[in-house]
Amino acid sequence: MNIEGALKEAMTVEGAIGVALVDYESGMSLGHIGGGPGLDLEVAAAGNTEVVRAKMRTLARLGLNETVEDILITLTGQYHVIRLLPNSGGGALFLYLALDRSRANLALARHELKRIGAYIEG
Template identity: 70%
Template sequence: MNIEATLKGAMAIEGAIGVALVDYESGMALGTLGGGNGLDLEVAAAANTEVVRAKARALSMLAIDDSIEDILITLGTQYHLIRLLGGGGSLFLYLALDRGRANLALARHVLKQVEGELQI
């Protein structure tokens, strides 16, 4: 599955507002889909890069020898899910969901499936 198909797969999740594939070394989005009013995915990609970097620093400072799978940020009306991609690379999927329509457990499950099919 290529980047476009991966983004479309993520946007098929019930309640999806927008998705981005992000390189957290540069903070740049490799691809985006959705977003729009109130959700600039390019800005979100850069901002969430800082979230990933901060959590990685925290793990290092705490001497926790483990890797990050997901980072979940809950807002009053949205979920923001950051899924780091396996394989030792520097990519993550960022998915914004409408909290009233989304099933968080299902979204995490589908995002993991989509990740497994991504080929770059």
């Protein structure tokens, strides 16, 4: 599955508002679908890059030998799920999925992002 196909599949998750594949070393979005006036995916990609970097620095400082699977941010009306893809061909990538909280099933969304991420990791 290519990047566009993976992003399209992520948008089929119930409640999906927007999705992006992001390189967290550069902060650049490699592709995105959805978003809109209330969700600028380019801005979200850059901002969530900082979240991921901060978490990675914290783990290193704590000396934890752990791997981040995903990061969840809950807003009053949305869920934002960041799924790290550690085996993405040496890259530092994550999938970012924004969901309408009133329509989303968070457990299912996390499961689907894990499955889609596995395709991207190859």
